Amino acid sequence: MKLKPIVIIVTLAAAAVGYVVLFLFLDHDIAFYQEVLVSSGMTLTPQWLEVKPEKPMKTASDRSELFIEVFGLPFDQDKAGLFLLADGTRFEVEAYLTTDKGERIYLDHISVCGSPDERYLNLSSKVLEWKSKNYRFLSLTLRSSRVITTGRAAWISYDPRTTKGGTAFPDLLREAPKGK
Numbered sequence: 001m002k003l004k005p006i007v008i009i010v011t012l013a014a015a016a017v018g019y020v021v022l023f024l025f026l027d028h029d030i031a032f033y034q035e036v037l038v039s040s041g042m043t044l045t046p047q048w049l050e051v052k053p054e055k056p057m058k059t060a061s062d063r064s065e066l067f068i069e070v071f072g073l074p075f076d077q078d079k080a081g082l083f084l085l086a087d088g089t090r091f092e093v094e095a096y097l098t099t100d101k102g103e104r105i106y107l108d109h110i111s112v113c114g115s116p117d118e119r120y121l122n123l124s125s126k127v128l129e130w131k132s133k134n135y136r137f138l139s140l141t142l143r144s145s146r147v148i149t150t151g152r153a154a155w156i157s158y159d160p161r162t163t164k165g166g167t168a169f170p171d172l173l174r175e176a177p178k179g180k
Contacts, residue, residue, distance in 0.1 A: 032162070034060035035170050038153040044093065044144035057097065057137040057155040064128040064158075066095070066107065066140065067170055068121040069151025083112070095123050095142035099135055120173070121150075 107123035154170035
């Protein structure tokens with residue numbers, strides 16, 4: 001009869017360990033999608049601007065990108081990847097993310113996406129594709145060679161295999177900004 005208390009204690013201990021392991025697994029591996037509002041708007045200048053979102057940006061899945069709304073600035077990209085304004089003037093944007101450990105990841109792939117009425121800068125890095133690390137970014141730092149006023153900026157981390165065309169766009173940017 002003394003066997004029952006031991007079985008109960010072992011069962012409870014195993015359940016507690018299982019709960020902790022499951023909690024850690026759910027927190028890190030099942031969260032295959034994350035969106036974070038990085039900024040509700042900013043003004044980029046030639047000086048570095050550091051933006052710290054309320055929630056950390058995580059590489060929750062295989063692809064992670066940043067989208068920035070750019071309104072009222074008609075521009076495109078030339079064949080060399082440089083941004084061109086309507087008058088032919090070139091400008092560039094530089095950005096990096098800083099991890100909770102102080103490591104910098106430069107967003108070295110910057111492109112334009114969207115329609116002529118809704119333009120977005122899409123920033124990413126090969127380091128963040130098919131990730132092998134669980135990055136946790138506390139800040140975004142960026143600058144532009146000319147003054148640019150932006151709309152919202154949103155971080156998205158997703159698994160391309162779960163999307164129809166292999167790419168995703170943040171739902172945060174599909175919604176109308178608060179107050180409009």
